[in-house]
Amino acid sequence: MNPSVQGAGAAAARAGLQARLRHAMAVGDPRRLMVLARNGIPSSITVTLVALALAALHWKNGQQVWIAAWMLGFVAVRLVVVAVCLKYQREARESTEMASHWVRTVIWLGFAQGLAWGLGGFVLVEPGNIVNEALLHVTVATIALSVVPTLAHFYPALVAYILPVFLGLAARNLWVGDAHHAALAGLVLIAGTYGLAAGWAYARIHAENRAQREENQRLIEALSIENEATRSAQQRAEAAQHAQGRLFAAANHDLRQPLHAIGLMAQSLRAATPAQAAELGARISDCVDDMDRLVEELLDLARAESTRTHLNPATVDVQALAAELIGIYGSVAQAKRLQLFSSVQPLVLNTDRALLRRILVNLLSNAIRYTPRGEVELGAQQDAAEIRVFVRDTGIGIAPEEHARVFDAFYQVPGVARGGQSGFGLGLATVRRFAHSLGGRITLTSSPGQGSTFSLHLPRGALEPLQSGEAAVPAPDALRGLRVLLVDDDPRALAAMQSLLADWGCEVRACAGIAQALDAAAQGLAPQLLVTDVYLDVDHPDQTGFVLLERLRALYGQLPAVLISGESDADVLAQARASGLALLRKPVRPIQLRATLSHLLA
Template identity: 35%
Template sequence: MRANPLRLAESRILVEQLRLVLGNVGSTVVPICLLAVLVLFSLSSDSNATALRTWCAAAMLANLYAFYYARKHLPDAILARQPHRIVRALIAQRAISGLVWGALIWITFDTASLAGRILAIAVVAGMAGGAVSTQSAVLPAFIAFVFPAVSIVALKLWLMGDPAYHALGLVCLLYLVSLFDQARSSARAARTTIELRFENTGLMEKLRQETLVAENARRQAEQGNVAKSKFLAAASHDLRQPIHAQGLFLDVLSRTELTPHQRELVACVGSASQASAEMLNTLLDFSRIEAGVIEPQVRAFRLQPLLNKIEREFEPQADARGLTYRSRENTLVVLSDPALVELILRNLVSNAINYTRCGGLLVACRKHGDHAVLEVWDTGIGIEQTQQREVFREFHQLGNPERDRHKGLGLGLAIADGLARTLGHDLSLASTLHRGSVFRLALPIASASLTVEPVSMEHGKPQMLGARALVIDDDETVRTAMIHLLRDWGCECEAAESIEEALALAARHAPDLVISDYRLREKRTGLEAIAALRELLGSDLPALLITGDTAPDRLREALASGIPLLHKPITPSHLYRALVTILPP
């Protein structure tokens, strides 16, 4: 519904309307004064000289007072405090001014020539017409000026007694109606513009506030994410230490003389330790992706041996849950990093087993153009369309409000997605709720000219190393476990908890290799320890870094050193292979 322009608007809009009208006064004060003087000289005669001079003075005085009043009341503070009082004063001023300009006809019409009369009528009509653009924003003030000015002209013309003047008087009334209609339209347009400006200002302020809220939320989220990463890194490091030592002790214990019952208990403890290690390694995989320290080693390899290995590992888990695990043979050779592809496939298969209650899963690969599409199908709970992007976020799990550890940490798909992006491979999902899902990983097919390197799946029994080893770790339990394990591998072993103690031991008996924890006491690192020992014994001293840290900055620093890096908890077989790699033949 349109607002009535004759009704005064709310205060803040009225203030803007007054600012428009009062602001226009300054641009008209000089032209109106000059016009009054021009009329005085053009229409003055002996019979009207005194009256016309009085009129000119009154017109100029009203004009100058209007200018003074406008300058005085234009400041925002005054307008905001007294808008309605200013409107009433403005109406009175405009009414007086309208009477003054209308009086021009009564003063000059009886004595002026035809040209003079035309000039007088034109002056009043021009003043009324000009008021549409300068005064119509406050419509009552415009009417207070135009109505007396034009009505007086019409009345004078009607009293002339000539039919032609009667017609001209009626024309003046029609002109008055036309001016009112134009002024009303102009007033509505001005009011609408002001209202829209306030709305836009309000929207901009609201947007600014919402932007501030969003920015604060983003900062809090970033701070929360940093705090989460620090907490995970610290918790992961502190948990890895005892689990790492536990795994080493269990390996040493398993090679001692045990009764069948004791061997069974050791196997149970080993399974529990392995489950804890797998969860920590999942956190590590995610941290490595976040840190950007994964460097793919791309080469051509056959997919089928990898699928066979995954099937051998996960089929017992599927059987235990009453699920059927099937895979299809293929002869495809792909170009990628086999270790990272294996990790992606492990997470996809593990996810399928965890979220399938009955039926089973199928792992297959088919050729599609120049890509091999590796597919993991399941008959599990399925994923709603709205959740199909969310499942790739870290720590996001479906149907696990109780946080059952057997369903993992909610990082498997996030890791698979991150590794796929690192490799530049497309990982997609299609799913139907309550019917199952299929994850597809597209791998480029290797050209026939590339040499296929076999993927090593098994490792032989450890042989005696026969080397002198120096272990540096500030955790006494880890040092003890490492000493027992290395001695079982035929090593002479000494251990130190600080860089200074390690240098003292090395000065007495030079080691063949050094194994150092990354984080040492007093904020020192294994990099410093290895550098100090190499300065003492030579830069070719074989060295190995071990860390329980998952903080992205530390992972990047350790990787940049070029020293082989293992992550706690380390299985004895991984440690053994690393030692064989760094020791000279």
């Protein structure tokens, strides 16, 4: 360590200690007040008896009137001391204000007692009686010095007591005037100086001890706070571990269910008739959709709980986002004979579009899933303080006592069956965490049989009115005749995606990598859309869909593209957003892919 820095630190420590010492010696230790109060009564009695003995010793040869007056004053002072001690023992409190008041009282009482002894020297005068003179000085000095250790806790009180005693005796000896008493005056001053010096040493020791006690108390309190924080952190960690265990157990159950069903149905396909095969295929597709939905929800929940979640705020056209979602879920709602509509007013919101979209996707899918008849509305309102984006349905509703628990992971409302189309209890847990990430909150208004309204409350952002207009919704056959360049290094995925796009009426050119895709372009292929995996060669990580798109756009201009990835890489997501590309994560549901393609072409 740098010596100058070390020296500066030591100097600062000494300065801090000195400041605490000055404060401690100025105020005193309030806890010692009770010791003084308890010792004040017996010491007053003892000192009064000693004063009476000295008065009796000088009574015969002294000025009896003055001696009597002095004794009355001395006794009066001691009675006041006794009364104050009794009062303090009855009324003492630990408050700072009360302690400060009593410390001031101790100082004044110390001065009064010292003055009583100092005046006594002028009354009890027998210059010719060396024995009595010596006895007076020894007695008064002994009594005065005996209180040094006790009054050192309140050094101002000690000073107030010592000065009148020894200055009074010294002045009295100088007043007598002979050489013998002049020498006594010098001795008295030396004794008084010693008393003040000894008292200062005691006071410093007491102040250091008190400062150390206070520092130890602060350390104990800090340690207690730290221990409590550690206990709380440990409890949170144990709770998180327990919740994680429940999460994995539930996820394991919900993943094994559709896998089990797929295995059984795949076995049944071997001996199935064409009609049975079609039905089994539809059921297998439903199971795959269930597994896909669970994996997607688990990934969303993990991303929402991650401390590394990175927000990408941007200008979001809420009305356009609502039109996109209505287009995606319109066919699903229509299949259930539900009316799905948007009442979103023209709004522009500064937020993370991907998180906002995931929130609305979860709420809309839940609303459609749990609404057997009626309607589902996606709306948005604004007031002076916030924006409320909501999803309202006329579904089965939720009892008030369940409102708080529906946002817990894997919690299912009693009476709602698990599996199939019932969901997994992860969507609302994800919604709540995403809402917190956006700086908002989720509220629920619902009752059984009356439907539900889930509202996302967000801080009011930079809002600008847009020109109202109907969102363009592509026709069902909008993909027919679309020239698609499909690129994937996995032959099975490539064949399956090619078959799906062909079923939708697309003209598909399938390529197994960047080289084949560029060869097709060199042969005159003019695609209208690129659908590509992100990573196209496991042996060459630099061969990505981004690279392919860049080369194709050099040939065809702003070619629309959809990227597909099985990774949850934040860098890939950020690069896709920066390039304005649609990025879908595997496994991709057909309805999700078709909605994305339709939105790109709208």
